[in-house]
Amino acid sequence: MKRARVMWNVYRQYWRINVLTMLEYRANFLMWSVFTVVYHGAALAALWIVLTRFPSMNGWTFRDMAFLYALWMLAHAVHNTFFSTVGDVPEHIREGEFDRLLIRPLDTLFQAIATPGAIFPDELILALLTFAAAAVFAHLRVDTSFLLFVPLIAIGGALIDLAFNLIISTVAFWFVRVDALRWIVVQLEQEFTRYPITIYTRGVRLLLTFVVPFAFMNYYPARFFLHKVHETSVLPAGVGLLTPAIGVLFVAVAYAFWRFGLVRYQGVGH
Amino acid sequence: MIAVRRAPRRLRIAPYVEFAKRAMAREATYRFDVFTSIASVLVRVYLLKTVWVALYARNAAPKELPLHAIITYSTVALLMGLVMDIDQTRSLHDRLHDGSIATDFMKPIVVPLYFFADGTGEVLFHALLIVPSLLLALFIVHIDVPAPAVLATFFLSFGLGYCVGLFLNFILNCTAFWTLEISAVQMIVTWVSDLLGGELVPLVFFPAALQNVVAALPFAAMFSTPLLIYTGVIPPERWAAALGVQAAWVVLLGALSAALWRAGAKRIVVQGG
Numbered sequence: 001m002k003r004a005r006v007m008w009n010v011y012r013q014y015w016r017i018n019v020l021t022m023l024e025y026r027a028n029f030l031m032w033s034v035f036t037v038v039y040h041g042a043a044l045a046a047l048w049i050v051l052t053r054f055p056s057m058n059g060w061t062f063r064d065m066a067f068l069y070a071l072w073m074l075a076h077a078v079h080n081t082f083f084s085t086v087g088d089v090p091e092h093i094r095e096g097e098f099d100r101l102l103i104r105p106l107d108t109l110f111q112a113i114a115t116p117g118a119i120f121p122d123e124l125i126l127a128l129l130t131f132a133a134a135a136v137f138a139h140l141r142v143d144t145s146f147l148l149f150v151p152l153i154a155i156g157g158a159l160i161d162l163a164f165n166l167i168i169s170t171v172a173f174w175f176v177r178v179d180a181l182r183w184i185v186v187q188l189e190q191e192f193t194r195y196p197i198t199i200y201t202r203g204v205r206l207l208l209t210f211v212v213p214f215a216f217m218n219y220y221p222a223r224f225f226l227h228k229v230h231e232t233s234v235l236p237a238g239v240g241l242l243t244p245a246i247g248v249l250f251v252a253v254a255y256a257f258w259r260f261g262l263v264r265y266q267g268v269g270h
Numbered sequence: 271m272i273a274v275r276r277a278p279r280r281l282r283i284a285p286y287v288e289f290a291k292r293a294m295a296r297e298a299t300y301r302f303d304v305f306t307s308i309a310s311v312l313v314r315v316y317l318l319k320t321v322w323v324a325l326y327a328r329n330a331a332p333k334e335l336p337l338h339a340i341i342t343y344s345t346v347a348l349l350m351g352l353v354m355d356i357d358q359t360r361s362l363h364d365r366l367h368d369g370s371i372a373t374d375f376m377k378p379i380v381v382p383l384y385f386f387a388d389g390t391g392e393v394l395f396h397a398l399l400i401v402p403s404l405l406l407a408l409f410i411v412h413i414d415v416p417a418p419a420v421l422a423t424f425f426l427s428f429g430l431g432y433c434v435g436l437f438l439n440f441i442l443n444c445t446a447f448w449t450l451e452i453s454a455v456q457m458i459v460t461w462v463s464d465l466l467g468g469e470l471v472p473l474v475f476f477p478a479a480l481q482n483v484v485a486a487l488p489f490a491a492m493f494s495t496p497l498l499i500y501t502g503v504i505p506p507e508r509w510a511a512a513l514g515v516q517a518a519w520v521v522l523l524g525a526l527s528a529a530l531w532r533a534g535a536k537r538i539v540v541q542g543g
Contacts, residue, residue, distance in 0.1 A: 028451055028454065034454070034458060035454050035461070038461050038462060039461055042461045042465045046465055046471050049480075050471055052477055053332055056328065057321075058324050059328075179303075180305075184306060184309065187310060187313070191314070191317055192317065195321060195324070199321065199323075199324035
């Protein structure tokens, strides 16, 4: 109980420092926020332009594709806001700062998550706005089950993101430089989640469903909400609601791997 | 304030060749990065092929770019990106940021030429990667090879497009003389130019109103013009006009680069201690 209170206090301080950092570098923060808008704006604009020339992609119109994108964006923004610091672990290891976390009397992963950076929930706010607009644009019926499941799916999707972030950071216990590996996984996620998985060959669809289950971040839930039940992909549309369970499962596996790596970590010799 | 050293009267090329060679050797040490950039080309070629096939499968194909042409367009764009996406004069920004630019001005070299030489070495190394990337891409897609005259014009246009990108990056890096921190601005420009330059989606697919806006910006001169020459969308009778527009951008941005460099070098401020 006391432990939980300590962690809560640390976590509050963590956000306080983040906000203070943001206020200190206001101009820089503003430019990065503009970049976030441009980044997602360019991706959506490219989809829009293509779908003005072609009426659909495997039966998915721009309205559907925008919702698909917004759902991924929401989950990804939740991850970036609350868990992206896990991705800094390899750098901490390289710089020798990670060893400091090991001797403090709090869980190491919790400390890694609560290491202040220049984090501010601007992407999350943008993602919520985009998602609301995309949902209206796609003519979705907003009822209780929608309002209940969307946050769960966004959190589940964020956990899938976290699982791979954590796995890659854990690899850094053995191989110090993991930038290239991370880059591949990030690219795979960003580009392959942009389209309905029915366009891919069977092997890729299986990969995105069972091995690196990014299809659960947006494709399966979007298919459920958009009532695309007749589409033949790997699994039926109902599995879209399993995203939170998949997220928890993969984080559990990633956490076990993290523990496994942590007890074998020997430092990089600073 | 540091007095700007006058450039030596007679310019010797040899040191700059050496700078370029050193930059090439430096790039070659990141072997794992080389491996991943080639691997990522494979993944992206698969993706672009899949996406365009899906779009063309159920809909009427646009007449200016049939399926084989769009796959050629996108694959060549990807390979061009291997050298175009490099920020050749990034070291200028870095050295302004950490203050080491001050010592550069004391060396008996023409400083901007040093940055260009360094960037050229980096780009040449990455240009070598195009060969294995292309060979691997050919396992996944078929690329149309145009007539020799078209190919020659494409390379000329690609060269001009490369210069537009080079000066655009140099201008951005020069703004660090005043603002010191430009990473976010640079990322914004990169993302905008990828879209409005026609690297992701050919500009001929853009709605008419948007095409007019894009035509007035320098980004189209970077990717779109060479690619449209390659795929034959720009016919031989319009080559001169297309290359002329590119050359005009090179001259304009080159002049702006020179002016910014001169103004920046005069008021150099080194951040911190």
